[in-house]
Amino acid sequence: MQDSGNFVLYDKESNVIWESFDHPTDTILGGQRLTVNMMLISSVSATDRSSGRFYLVMQGDENLVAYPVNRTFTFTAYWASGTYKSIARPDVFLYLDPQKGQLGLRYPNTTGSILVSTISQIPNNGSTVVYRARLNPDGKFVLYSHSFGVSGDVADTVEVVDEWSSLDSLCQNKDYCGLNSYCSMNGSSGSCTCLPGFLPRSDVPGCYPGFTDEHSCQGKDTEVSYEMNVLEHIQWDDGRAYSIINVSLEDCYQSCLKDCNCWGALFGSGNCNKYRLPIMAAVLDPTNSITAFVKSISPGNSSWVPTKPKIVVERKKALALILGLSLGTFALICSLLAIISIFLYRCRAHGYRALSGTANQALNGEYTLRSFSYDELEKATDGFKEILGRNPYGAVYKGNLSEGNKNVAVKTLENVQEGESKFRTEMTAVGRTHHRNLVRLLGFCMEGSRKLLVYEFMSNGSLANFLFKVDNRPPWKERVRIALEVARGILYLHEECESRIIHCNIKPQNILLNDSWTAKISDFGLAKLLMNNQTGTFTGAKGTRGYMAPESENAMLITEKADIYSFGVVLLEIMCCKTMELDVQTGDKTLQFDWAYDCFSTNDLKKLVGDEDVDMKVLERMMKVGLLCLQDDPNLRPAMKNVILMLEGTMNIPEPLYQSN
The missing domain is CATH 1.10.510.10 (Transferase(Phosphotransferase) domain 1)
Known part of the structure; x- marks a missing residue:
């Protein structure tokens, strides 16, 4: 173990075969380099040192960038050093000066951009100062200085100072609060609150809908079940709006309420931006003039009146008696038929209930499978007209769901004997998953021997x-x-x-x-x-x-x-x-x-x-x-x-x- 904190392994000829400075975790020390494509990965928490939610990478374009884990697209970065070069040098590296505490980019023989140059006054009492830069569990990249007593003993620590932080507030980290929640600025810290109608997750930061939206695009009068929550000074990722219209504040409210695809809207400068779930990177900032609308389920509390109200008419007792006798006779006949067919039906019913139960479980807290009728899918595919592909077990057809004018791929099972287990396997496996690199299963149909799966449509083929x-x-x-x-x-x-x-x-x-x-x-x-x-x-x-x-x-x-x-x-x-x-x-x-x-x-x-x-x-x-x-x-x-x-x-x-x- 060297004085710098570098743990080095040597062979019998004193050649270095491994050193910890080449394999950083969440921290770099004085004298350590972070070369191109090397990363710092945050811990889960102060006590759990396993890999957490954020990472910092020294990119080949000389930009030091922080991302949420599993997302490497430019628009998901929540912090960058601003040192991008169109003509990059692959020999650039991030370096922490062990004497001065300067954090910056360097090349083998020259100094590049300095990220941090101003540090606290070094004490003049003979004490020792050690510097380290850490990617904290909350996503902040922070430079610390540790002042030790004259003896240099850790027990004589005088002071730990935050010399510099990449973020002025945790709310600048787009992914700090997770999905469907917003971050409230409180100095350099931030607190997370679920959007109205959403519940906090227990496993990761973020919130999930406290309702199901599987019927939101069915029928003309479904808006009676929803209400709009008005939130001032809240804004979220405005690059994901599926619709932008120029309307008034009231019309924006009404437009989102009536739109079955809209679960959130932002109004500002005369523009109404509408969004599907999930809502990402929401921040409460008193300095902005944005008005946000968030839709949630509110049975019986909506101001909208159904266009076809149900009317209950009281009937005469004699008519009720006749209807009762008729229904009783009909029920008796149905019971006899059920007893005759129960043995043949039991196995299929049991399998159907088990499969349907699996299919309708929530996916990742946000998505549910929808049960389609065969007639719905026959209509959606225009009589199974346009075939996309075929295998020994069936075919895949292009379809269009009238709700939201959404294209889908409908997979049919044709070879029942060999394909039954394949259908069940596929439905069970995909029904448990949700990932941006897996095709999403939207729903299913099971009517006797007719078995179909409905997937999102992939427009660019295989x-x-x-x-x-x-x-x-x-x-x-x-x-x-x-x-x-x-x-x-x-x-x-x-x-x-x-x-x-x-x-x-x-x-x-x-x-x-x-x-x-x-x-x-x-x-x-x-x-x-x-x-x-x-x-x-x-x-x-x-x-x-x-x-x-x-x-x-x-x-x-x-x-x-x-x-x-x-x-x-x-x-x-x-x-x-x-x-x-x-x-x-x-x-x-x-x-x-x-x-x-x-x-x-x-x-x-x-x-x-x-x-x-x-x-x-x-x-x-x-x-x-x-x-x-x-x-x-x-x-x-x-x-x-x-x-x-x-x-x-x-x-x-x-x-x-x-x-x-």
């Missing part, structure tokens, strides 16, 4: 079409982004959802792209759900040859590592824009493992991408990760969390072993 059926290769940066998105979706299935899921059929045809080209994993018909204490399954795993791991074809234990293998195949295909099979029509030498490994081992990776202009360091990194994922031995394949870290360049990548596939 990754297979994106990679293999275009004249020009898709942009390199887009392919790298898509690879990371697929990896994050798999990580959620393996480690982050309520029940761990092995997808068992990862391939480009099952990765779909929405209108913003975000990659989403689909088709969970072959998925395996694992219990908390279960490491894998021996049940037969069917998949697509070429993407299946060796253990899947040899009746061995199937674990999450089977998906890692499939991802390795997809990753190589994303890099090369070639399928793993030989094109028998053209004779084109497409992606084959031996050829790919040969390109890697001979340091001739350019063969993989031809004359395309790509970042060769990123290409080499992706190639090594792909080959690691393709190891025959599941134990040699990395976990998906490590795959992501290696792809992002924050973890060293071991050399892959040669595999003869």
Whole structure:
């Protein structure tokens, strides 16, 4: 342990083999460097030192940026150093001067931008001052100074001073309070309050609806069940409005109340911005003049009157008696029919209730599945007219729900005997998930032998079409982004959802792209759900040859590592824009493992991408990760969390072993 706080391991020849300064957690000390793509990750709390909700990364564009975990898009950043350079230097690093306490950017031989230059007066009594910069659990990046007594003993600590903080107030952190809540500024701190009609979550910051909105877009008179809450001086993320209209304050109120898609609206300068759930980054700021409207359920308290009020008419006693006798006779006949059919019906009814119960559970506290009738879906698809795709178990059709004019994909089950379990598996697996890189299940239909699933519509088709059926290769940066998105979706299935899921059929045809080209994993018909204490399954795993791991074809234990293998195949295909099979029509030498490994081992990776202009360091990194994922031995394949870290360049990548596939 060095005086600087760096813990160093040496080999027998005194060569450094590992040092803690190269692997920061949430803190950097004096003399420590944070190089390009290195991160600080906040702790959960002051007592729980596991990885928390925020991270700080030294980006390649020389900007030091803080993000919420699992979000790397520019608009989700809540703080940046403002040192962006259009022509970046990859040798830039963040450095904390151990003597002066200056925090800034440096290069190997020169000084760059200084972030913090003014510090407290160093005492002149012979005491020692130590500096550290920490990403706190609340997301603040803070520079501290610790003054020790003349002896230098920790027990003689004189003072700990906050020399500088990245945020003046916690409310400047867009993700501090989570979803559907707002942050109230209180000096440098902030307090979180749920929006009206929402309840606090117990597991993470944020709030969930204290109501269900599954019927909000059904019928003409549903507004009688809602009310609008008026909140002054509250504003939230204004980049997510689905509608912006120029109206008065009162008309904005009425417009959101009547709009089944609107759950919040912001009015200012004559503009009314309307939003769906969830509401993000809401802040109470007395200095702004924004008026916010938040819709909530209020049975019987709305000022709106139904256009078709129900009228109860009192009937004569004689008529009531006749109706009573008729209904009694009808009930007796129905009872006899029920007794005759109860044995045949019992099994199906039990299965239906179990499946419907699973389907209608809330997803992540915010979403519920909707039960559709077959007639509704037949109408939505115009008689199942436009087919999007087909497999041995059924077909997928494009549809449009009249409520909100929303496009959907309707998946039908046609091969009942073989597809029944596939339908149940897919519904159970997807019904437990909610992640931006998984296709969202909206609802289902179960009427006798008719079984259908309703998914969000993915307008840009499959990754297979994106990679293999275009004249020009898709942009390199887009392919790298898509690879990371697929990896994050798999990580959620393996480690982050309520029940761990092995997808068992990862391939480009099952990765779909929405209108913003975000990659989403689909088709969970072959998925395996694992219990908390279960490491894998021996049940037969069917998949697509070429993407299946060796253990899947040899009746061995199937674990999450089977998906890692499939991802390795997809990753190589994303890099090369070639399928793993030989094109028998053209004779084109497409992606084959031996050829790919040969390109890697001979340091001739350019063969993989031809004359395309790509970042060769990123290409080499992706190639090594792909080959690691393709190891025959599941134990040699990395976990998906490590795959992501290696792809992002924050973890060293071991050399892959040669595999003869």
